[in-house]
Every structure is written in structure tokens, then in C-alpha cells.
Amino acid sequence: xxxxxxxxxxxxxxxxxxxxxxxxxxxxxxxxxxxxxxxxxxxxxxxxxxxxxxxxxxxxxxxxxxxxxxxxxxxxxxxxxxxxxxxxxxxx
Numbered sequence: 001x002x003x004x005x006x007x008x009x010x011x012x013x014x015x016x017x018x019x020x021x022x023x024x025x026x027x028x029x030x031x032x033x034x035x036x037x038x039x040x041x042x043x044x045x046x047x048x049x050x051x052x053x054x055x056x057x058x059x060x061x062x063x064x065x066x067x068x069x070x071x072x073x074x075x076x077x078x079x080x081x082x083x084x085x086x087x088x089x090x091x092x
Contacts, residue, residue, distance in 0.1 A: 041066075042068070042084070042086055042088075043086075043088060045065045045066070045070065045083070046070060046081035046083060046086075046088040047081075047088065048065075049063060049065070049070055049072055049081050050079045050088075050090060053074060053079070061073065068083055069083065070082070070083045071083070077091060077092055078090065078091040078092070
């Protein structure tokens with residue numbers, strides 16, 4: 001078998017490329033998962049506010065939960081909570 005000096009360099013470059021590709025993919029996937037978790041957390045907090053204000057006669061239109069502002073609106077047959085650009089609404 002003939003020993004070639006350039007083979008080790010090529011193998012190192014390929015393994016570096018694969019490592020960077022895996023690291024980039026994990027970074028992108030984790031970023032998307034954090035966005036999804038944040039959306040679910042907003043949804044849970046909005047529904048908590050709906051349940052808290054469901055039977056109360058006095059409602060506060062603006063509430064802050066975990067440094068995020070939620071705007072609550074109660075009509076005859078619907079509850080609506082708005083946070084950032086997301087609107088969570090329940091009708092009956």
C-alpha cells in the first residue's frame with residue numbers, strides 16, 4: 001500500500017465540514033424548538049388568564065405575565081386574549 005500525504009488533509013477537511021454541518025443543523029433545530037416552546041407558553045398563559053377571568057365581574061384589560069403583556073377582552077359569548085401578534089379566542 002502506498003502512503004499518500006494529501007489523504008490525511010482531505011480526510012480532516014471532510015470531517016471538519018461534517019462537524020460544522022451537524023453543529024449548524026442542531027443550532028437551527030434548537031432555535032425553531034425554542035420558538036415553538038415560546039408559542040406554547042404564550043398559549044398556556046393566555047388560557048390561564050381566560051380561566052381566571054371567566055367568572056369574575058372585575059376584569060383587568062392588561063395583565064403582565066413573565067414580562068409579557070396580555071390584553072384581555074370579554075364579550076357576551078367570547079373571551080379573547082392578545083399577546084404580541086398572537087390572538088387566542090374562545091367562543092361559545
